[in-house]
Amino acid sequence: MDTDLIRQQTKGCADKIFLNSAGSSLVPQSVTEKMLAYLQMEAIDGGYALAARFENEIKEFYVQAAILLNCAPENIAYTASSTDAYARAITAVDFKAGDVILTTDDDYISNQLSFLSLKERLGISIVRAKNLANGDLDLDFFEKLMIRHRPKLVAITHMPTNSGLVQPVEEVGRICRKYDVLYLLDACQSVGQRIVDVQKIGCDFLTATGRKFVRGPRGTGILYVSDKILDMQLVPLIFDMQGAEWTGDDSYKLAGTAKRFEFWECSPAAKIGLAEALKYINGLGIKNIDQYNNELMQYFRKALEKVDGLELHDQGTLLSNILTFTTKNRPLQDTAQLLKDHQVYFSMSFRDFARIDFNKKNLDGVIRFSPHYFNTIQELEKTIDILNY
Ligand SMILES: Cc1ncc(COP(=O)(O)O)c(C=O)c1O
Structure with a gap:
């Protein structure tokens, strides 16, 4: 480099x-330039006409995110932040009273708050796996908790916001597959910083943000959704006309791709900026x-x-x-x-x-x-x- x-x-x-x-983080100059140019044109053309002309540039976001995470563009959804992506993923899981979320002591504050909200509203339980004395996640204990609680969801933060810890996300993925449990990975701090390969990790959802190590604009996020989730027909609690087609007065058909997890409205300038930031990483x-x-x-x-x-x-x-x-x-x-x-x-x-x-x-x-x-x-x-x- x-x-x-x-x-x-x-x-x-x-x-x-x-x-x-x-x-x-600091965005590369090309990100700023692309966004500024787009906003200048938007002022002249209006939001809809310009977005139609820039369809391919906007689609580039999916292509570049898929290259970085090692998946297909159809597995990528655009979101407004990591927490936005997280909320969409977690509300797609059909929690019932008594269900368990297995997480750790080191998961991100807002994720912990969302677990507490689900606990209060739906009566789910939160189980937190412990660390070994050296700080590493105790994987043996983690597997024992899997067997004992049969959680509905495993939720892990790859790299916590508040320490240098790196969780063993591939090992956790292997345990999740062994017991066929859904796996939500918060990779907000790791995407753009280290290699994050969703095939190797084996997660079902992965969330990330634009503004940190990806070096994209603020107000942008990424959600990876596995084929398994798409095949299971999982969808966020609230979806809109981006996520589904209104096929009859009382019926709808879900989008076939991860777009099911997006809302229709977004800032194309920010999406183009994020695409450029991802392209910059892939170029390096x-x-x-x-x-x-x-x-x-x-x-x-x-x-x-x-x-x-x-x-x-x-x-x-x-x-x-x-x-x-x-x-x-x-x-x-x-x-x-x-x-x-x-x-x-x-x-x-x-x-x-x-x-x-x-x-x-x-x-x-x-x-x-x-x-x-x-x-x-x-x-x-x-x-x-x-x-x-
Ligand atoms: C590990 C982790 N997860 C999630 C988030 C939330 O990201 P956002 O503010 O983009 O929703 C952060 C932000 O610091 C984070 O460090």
């Missing part, structure tokens, strides 16, 4: 050290991005471990591009201010975002760095120098 070229094509990295791709090759990110993070973690007074909080055998830490020799807010003063962009995570994980680690808050492939070792060295002040 040509990092210099990538940085030239990433305007936002010229004047800062941007380490917040797990929040909302996710294998190359994965390798670069791995090397970058190995360097960063090792170097940060040596910074006096700094405590890293990421656990597990495999670690992602999300790195969390606290500082012993200075209040965390002072460290945050120091980084801000030096134009380092990052996020903070607090106990409420990840109650179970942070309660176990006894943490009120952490600073989160999330570099991506447009970052350089030199930028990370500078960040370390700042932290060493």
Whole structure:
């Protein structure tokens, strides 16, 4: 990968050290240009006429997402965010009182809230698999829970928002297939960051967002829907004329593809922007991005471990591009201010975002760095120098 070229094509990295791709990353310039051009034309032509003319460019979203995730374009739905995709997937499952969702301690806050909503409304139960002492998911225990509870759905977050943990999503997929249980994977932080192959993982649904490691526009998301789900005729609780045809006063026919999970209205400019971001990744090759990110993070973690007074909080055998830490020799807010003063962009995570994980680690808050492939070792060295002040 040509990092210099990538940085030239990433305007936002010229004047800062941007380490917040797990929040909302910097889009490549071509994404901004495509969207701006489309919006200018929309002002002249009107939304419908222009969308008809740009049908092929809009369809490119499905093609590029399918290349990245290793599936067919028919298995891809466009959504407004990861949570939007998640809501569509989870409401397609026909939960009844007493059904079980098997999840983990490390699943995303909004997913946990949706489980709690289903618990309250429908009387389902939530079972959370535990981790081993090193932070890895305890797969033996997970399988025992599968046998004991026969869940209706397994819901796993590939990479949590609040730590560097990477869940063993392929092993979970094998267990789900063994017991024929539906598998919903939140890959919001992993798509665009590492190789995410839905065939290898064997999930039934996968959700992702545009603005993070995919480097797409805000307000965009991706939902992968397996052939199994389509064959089972599953559909979100509420669908519209994109998802089905109104065939008689009291009848309808579902769309044959994952479009069944979309709403008709969307911003074509954003969809074209997301298509461009996905094309950018596919052009670079996710294998190359994965390798670069791995090397970058190995360097960063090792170097940060040596910074006096700094405590890293990421656990597990495999670690992602999300790195969390606290500082012993200075209040965390002072460290945050120091980084801000030096134009380092990052996020903070607090106990409420990840109650179970942070309660176990006894943490009120952490600073989160999330570099991506447009970052350089030199930028990370500078960040370390700042932290060493
Ligand atoms: C793991 C994970 N899942 C889901 C989401 C929600 O994504 P969105 O805000 O696009 O709905 C996030 C956002 O930070 C996340 O980190």
